[in-house]
Amino acid sequence: MNYTLFTLSWFETILAGISVLAIYSFLYRENKFYRLFEHLFIGISTAIVTIEPIKTFFWQTTLKPLLGLDRLAFPDGTYVADYDFNYLLFLIPIFFGSLYYSILVPKYSWLAQITIGFLLGISGGMAFNATMVEVTPQIIDSFRPLYINLPEQSARENLINSLNNIFFLIVLFSTSCYFFFTFKRKPNGVVEKISTSGRWLMMGCFGAFFGTTIMARLALLIERLQFMVDHWWVAVMALF
Amino acid sequence: MNYGLKLDSRLIFLLVFIVVAIPLVYDSSIKPAKMETANVTYQELEKLAENQKNGKPALVLIAADLAPSTQSENEPQTSVLIEHLLRRRIPFGLISLIPFATPYLEQMPQEIVTKLAQETGETWEYGKDWVNFGYRPGSTIMIQKFAKSKDLHEFFKTDAQAIPMKKLEIMKGIKTIQDIPALIELTGTVGVFNVWLQFFRSDQHVPTLIHGCTAITIPEAYNYFITNQISGLLEGVAGAAWYEELLSEVYPARKPGHALKIMTALSIGNILIIVLIGIGNLQELWNYWKNKRTRNF
The missing domain is CATH 1.10.287 (Helix Hairpins)
Structure with missing residues (x-):
């Protein structure tokens, strides 16, 4: 990739590279260079998260039709269609949603509870539906045959799949046992021993999570290094 | 000591x-490790290409819910999947629930089209081969409305560049979720994949779901794969690297992408x-x- 000096893409690349160096300087020690860019990042992120929904959703689909700005106009200034007064109905949900901000005024903060209650009701209903859709197939899949003898599979494949399902059931049962607190467990009792094995199996799972987390973090570093090598360094060398 | x-x-x-x-x-x-999940994903996209030959208008939806914090893994995944769709001439639309994904939705297909044009001499056109629906806020509510919409032209109104839906050739014949045979969802952000899985469906039609996850979310994503809730899975950058390998086998003139480089350094x-x-x-x-x-x- 080639960069022409003092063009927008050159400035973007140089600034991005400086930002990367500033953030990674924290690995050496806490410093003001890092803090400056951390605050810049927070400010820019907040601005994007605030502006994008307004620009792409609230303005386009709500405010523009409400104000009649989406109507096509003839050269003489008259409009192709009359203003649709049904758009004024938008004011009802806008007003209702705006009650959320009454939380900022102590005297009227109770009004926010109406909006919050409404949102909680909707969220609860949707979460119930969503959980059923997401978890039910996983519960159904847990009922697996312990002995598999499919004619289309070889004896080795049947054996491996059978062992896999047996192991799956052991893990499922022992891990569930760990979270079973309904009655008092006897020390060195059967349930206690099964739940201990469940804890060990979960430790193995957490180890896998830890390993994949390291992979993901390393990938982040490598991607930035790749940017520094392939782009930033080329942009810097364009100066000389 | x-x-x-x-x-x-x-x-x-x-x-x-x-x-x-x-x-x-x-x-x-170095040659990446073979990923069975990536093989399955490749076959799923090949199946879509075969079904495309039947002539029924269809659009694959790519929910590119990536952000700078997941870019290192989700971006190579999105790139290889877009490349495969473009090579097989499967029309696709890009959408995102994450505001930070906006630049990726614009840049990625353009860059891949330029690369493919240099390699093959063929051309691909915006509005005919792909469309960018842009960032769409509203998460669960938006997805539910999308899935239940009787007229997607009315639902979207315009693309990310404010071009009306009826002016886009790719949208001809695309009316409801039933015209979307598959959803490719790429994210590493907690809770985003779940809402697509939970709500992007109708009573009559559940699109084939393919998921690209980051390494951190692999153990969680694998649950959905073994229970057949998803038909394809790309596991972090390793999945993308193997997918690149599959593409390079079928298209020998192909230049290696950066998933392979990242994977080498990662190994x-x-x-x-x-x-x-x-x-x-x-x-x-x-x-x-x-x-x-x-x-x-």
Whole structure:
């Protein structure tokens, strides 16, 4: 990739590279260079998260039709269609949603509870539906045959799949046992021993999570290094 | 002799930095590990290409819910999947629930089309081969409205560049979710994949779901794969690297993408970390054994 000096893409690349160096300087020690860019990042992120929904959703689909700005106009200034007064109905949900901000005024903060209650009701209903859709197939899949003898599979494949399902059931049962607190467990009792094995199996799972987390973090570093090598360094060398 | 425990963490950072930088500077790569999930994903896209030949208008939806924090893994995944769709002439639409994804939705297909045009001499056109629906806020509510919409032209109104839906050739014949045979969802952000899985469906039609996850979310995503809730899975950058390998086998003139480079550096970095963990554990064992012996005397 080639960069022409003092063009927008050159400035973007140089600034991005400086930002990367500033953030990674924290690995050496806490410093003001890092803090400056951390605050810049927070400010820019907040601005994007605030502006994008307004620009792409609230303005386009709500405010523009409400104000009649989406109507096509003839050269003489008259409009192709009359203003649709049904758009004024938008004011009802806008007003209702705006009650959320009454939380900022102590005297009227109770009004926010109406909006919050409404949102909680909707969220609860949707979460119930969503959980059923997401978890039910996983519960159904847990009922697996312990002995598999499919004619289309070889004896080795049947054996491996059978062992896999047996192991799956052991893990499922022992891990569930760990979270079973309904009655008092006897020390060195059967349930206690099964739940201990469940804890060990979960430790193995957490180890896998830890390993994949390291992979993901390393990938982040490598991607930035790749940017520094392939782009930033080329942009810097364009100066000389 | 407690060298391991007294090691300055900055030295480890420097060591990791040097080790992972070597393959990047020397532009070297090693063959990635075979990923069965990536193979299945490849076959799913091939099936879509075969169904496309039947002539019924269809649009694959790519929910590119990536952000700078997941870009390193989700971006190579999105790139290889877009490349495959473009090569097989499967029309697709890009959408995102994440505001930070906006630049990726614009840049990625353009860059891939330029690369493919140089390689094949063929052309691909915006509005005919792909469309960018842009960032759409509203998460659950938006997805539900999308899935239940009787007229997607009315639902979207315009694309990200404010071009009306009826002016886009790709949208001809695309009316409801039933015209979307597959959803490719790429994210590493918690809770985003779940809402697509839970709500992007109607009573009559559930699109085939393919998921690209980051390494952190692999154990969670695998649950959905083994229960057939998703038909394809790309596991982090390793999945993208193997997918690149599959594409390179079928299209030998193809230039390697950056998933392979990232994977090479990642493999070397992982080896270093395993070695460091091994040294640390050996050091601990040595101290334990030494202290035990001293106590016995």
